Amino acid sequence: MKKTSIALLAFALTGGVASAADLGKKKAPAPAPVVVSPWDFTVGAGLTTNYLFRGISQSNNGASVNANAELRYTFNNTWAAYVGTAGSSIKLTDVDQSPSLELDMLGGVRGTFGNLSTDVGAIAYIYPNYSTPSAFGVFPTNPTFYEGYVKLGYNITETFNVGANVNYSPSFLDTGATGTYVSGTAKWTLPMDFALSGEFGRQFFGTTDRTHGHVALPDYNYWNAGVSYGYKFATLDLRYHGTDLSKTECAAITGPTGRITATTSKYCGSTVVGTISFALSGKDVK
Numbered sequence: 001m002k003k004t005s006i007a008l009l010a011f012a013l014t015g016g017v018a019s020a021a022d023l024g025k026k027k028a029p030a031p032a033p034v035v036v037s038p039w040d041f042t043v044g045a046g047l048t049t050n051y052l053f054r055g056i057s058q059s060n061n062g063a064s065v066n067a068n069a070e071l072r073y074t075f076n077n078t079w080a081a082y083v084g085t086a087g088s089s090i091k092l093t094d095v096d097q098s099p100s101l102e103l104d105m106l107g108g109v110r111g112t113f114g115n116l117s118t119d120v121g122a123i124a125y126i127y128p129n130y131s132t133p134s135a136f137g138v139f140p141t142n143p144t145f146y147e148g149y150v151k152l153g154y155n156i157t158e159t160f161n162v163g164a165n166v167n168y169s170p171s172f173l174d175t176g177a178t179g180t181y182v183s184g185t186a187k188w189t190l191p192m193d194f195a196l197s198g199e200f201g202r203q204f205f206g207t208t209d210r211t212h213g214h215v216a217l218p219d220y221n222y223w224n225a226g227v228s229y230g231y232k233f234a235t236l237d238l239r240y241h242g243t244d245l246s247k248t249e250c251a252a253i254t255g256p257t258g259r260i261t262a263t264t265s266k267y268c269g270s271t272v273v274g275t276i277s278f279a280l281s282g283k284d285v286k
Contacts, residue, residue: 039282042070046277051088054181054203055222055243056253057267058102060091082121083107092143093259099127099143108149119151143173159189165201175256176209177217198225205253212256218249220268233284235277242270 044067050057051064058064070084084106092098108121124146146169153163163185172179183201190196205217226239245253250268254260259267 038074040072040074042068042072042279042281044068044277044279046275048273048275050271050273051090052241052271052273054201055220055224055241055245055268056250057271058088058090058092060094060098061266061271062091064089078111078113080110081108082110101128102126103128115155117153119153120149122146122148145169145171145174147179161187161189163187172205172217173256175212175217176207177212177215177256178204178206180204183222193230195228195230196226197228199223208256215252215256217253217256218245220245220249220253233278233280235275235279237275237277238272239275240270240272243268 046066048064048066050061051059051066066086066088068084068086070082072080072082074080084104086104086106088102088104090099090102103126104123105126106121106123108119111118124144126144127142147167148169149165149167151163151165153161155161165181165183165185167179167181169179171177181201181203183199185197185199187195187197200221200223202219202221204219208215208217221244222242224239224241226237228235228237230236243250245268247264247266247268250265251260251263254265254267259265
């Protein structure tokens, strides 16, 4: 009994000393919660051997430089809103003075639902160097125009994605002709940062207004397929582009916009395009 009492007394004394020592120590502060900003951005630039818009050259079949920026706000794991801008050097014609810059302004809302992604927005294609019709001779009006779009994407696997797009303009290149573009896309991500991707689309047109000659613009198919390689912030892309437009049909599309005055056009032929681009996001600079 005496031995038990002594053991209990010793235990109590040791515990008391330890507690007193602990009272004199400062507790380490709790780690601050990680705050993730809902804001993010992306900036980029690139150089391409031929700036094509759905198979039609916007740079007189020559090289073009571009730059872009996007600002995003993420509401939650499902929804995010964005605004962006992009500029590209252009040369729409080799027979008259041409705007030297295409400035795009866009905005929209993106959604993520598991493997399904959505993107609904609008884009303006602006030609700020345009002043008056007389500055271009055959350019009857400023070619600035607007499109609304809906884009869908679905990840079939972690490395294979398919998509569908619809774009609509009430006045394509301000010609008075409606323009509707529908397309399907596919991308296969390969090992070692390579990827294969392609697109097949159909461009539908209406009839231009009286100022542009009441021309029924021809509908056409457009496709592209290529391989890309990504390294850090850079991407190299080599891609084949083609349309089923004849030179005469191409002239029907590019003529009312002031591109050409001839009956045939060289702007819609099949071609291979090489592009190098750079992109940097807010996460990359943290």
